[in-house]
Amino acid sequence: MDLDVTADRLGVPVEDVDRVHRLADDRPSAPLPLKADAPALLDRLAVRPDDAAEIMAGWPDPGSPLWTPELRWLLDRSTALVAADLGGHGWLPPGPALRRDRGPAWRHLYVYAYLALVAVARGYHREHGIADDVSWVTLADLGRNLAIDRRMRREGWPVMQSWLTLHARGGLFELGRLQHQRGGTAIDLHIPEAGPLTPAAVDASLDEARAFFPRHFPDEHYTAFACGSWLLDPQLREYLPDDSNIIRFQQRFELDPYEEPEGIDADVEVLRFAFRTLSTPLDQLPRGTVLQRAVVDHLAAGRHWRWRRGRLPI
Ligand SMILES: CC(C)(COP(=O)(O)OP(=O)(O)OC[C@H]1O[C@@H](n2cnc3c(N)ncnc32)[C@H](O)[C@@H]1OP(=O)(O)O)[C@@H](O)C(=O)NCCC(=O)NCCS
Missing domain, CATH: 3.40.630.120 (Aminopeptidase)
Known part of the structure; x- marks a missing residue:
């Protein structure tokens, strides 16, 4: 893979792509939940109907024309990057901020990564004996942040995409x-x-x-x-x-x-x-x-x- 070409096609600095490449290395990624299960999961994560509809519309189905090879690469490697730091509690950008006016794949790439990481986080929570209600309330900060970002006319997301990796790694709990x-x-x-x-x-x-x-x-x-x-x-x-x-x-x-x-x-x-x-x-x-x-x-x-x-x- 040519990092320069990938960065160019994603419209981000090559250093950011290089960082994802290095940190994710050949670490395992995590699969997305089944599309059929996604509406119930989004509801559990307090994602409001308007945001859920966008996320479903941009779902990374195999062959979806919304998902270029570069976007698929970034989704896979960003998920791996965050999963590799499971249990970590430092600030961790999952990847470069993407243009958000290019449709749901671009706008919500890190939301799909988060959805893939929910099962990883849930496993970590279970290993630590954390009750289901704390686990789900914590993870449901996704919906709250998406709603705020919509109110902010999408200005707020770059911070939120990093913030939400704390939840996904078991680094933060809502009590x-x-x-x-x-x-x-x-x-x-x-x-x-x-x-x-x-x-x-x-x-x-x-x-x-x-x-x-x-x-x-x-x-x-x-x-x-x-x-x-x-x-x-x-x-x-x-x-x-x-x-x-x-x-x-x-x-x-x-x-x-x-x-x-x-x-x-x-x-x-x-x-x-x-x-x-x-x-x-x-x-x-x-x-x-x-x-x-x-x-x-x-x-x-x-x-x-x-x-x-x-x-x-x-
Ligand atoms: C933290 C927070 C819950 C405090 O709200 P609160 O309990 O109502 O706070 P206070 O009782 O001190 O409010 C005093 C006044 O400021 C107003 N106020 C407080 N937070 C406000 C906010 N975020 N936006 C607008 N007005 C606010 C209150 O309405 C009240 O004014 P009023 O008497 O004219 O109605 C609120 O600011 C909030 O939701 N903030 C967003 C999250 C945040 O800032 N987190 C910290 C990130 S570092």
Whole structure:
């Protein structure tokens, strides 16, 4: 296979194709589920009907004209790349971001890879004695992210395709209100868009994690919960009431000294999470909530948001 030709036909840098080639090496891939089983699986993964219809329409049937040899190669090797890191919990891009306006095969290639990996992840979950409900709720972040990406007019996907490899490798679990990522000595907390972040829901999720990790990963020893987020920026206290859920969440953490995070622009992340857009001009953003007004006024004043990390003892 000629990497240059493949990269050219996929419209991506050759280094990205080379990376997939190297990391997947001759590792085994995983088969897609049967097409006949896919609608029920997509439903289980909380994929909404409009997204499910697109995914079914682009299904990689043998001989489908939507699937060029390069796309088939990338699907196979990307699946192998992620499967090769089963149990890993670092950030892992499954491959290069593809153009999303070239039809469902291009748009959803990493969704098909995820569907192939569901059986792999389920096997890993079973080996660790993880209950079916936790397993499925965790994997169903796919549907939530596809719906958000649709709201974002497809602007959000490049991050999501990497994010979802955590779920597919058994690196992250959704326990009640929060998602908990394994790794090092701290469990990293993530906050899905799933209604208000009430203190009671956070307490319950932390309690669940305190029991979950020693039970299912007894060789890992966690001493803290950690979180890196726009939600921990103390500047939010200038705008949000003390009893708001975000400020009460902040109060749980001791902040690490500020360091410019690599590859994260906090202003962009705040737009992502408070407006679900990355490209709308400031003066056209809605001002419907206290947070939205705060975000716009802060940026319009020439100030910036910060991505902060904090910890709290287990
Ligand atoms: C984290 C989250 C659940 C907090 O929501 P919450 O529990 O309602 O938070 P608060 O009680 O502190 O809200 C205070 C104010 O900000 C508003 N607000 C909070 N999060 C908002 C958001 N993402 N978009 C728009 N407005 C928001 C609330 O509506 C409220 O304003 P109001 O009184 O005018 O209605 C919410 O921001 C969210 O769903 N975010 C998306 C996921 C995310 O950001 N994850 C972290 C990634 S690093």
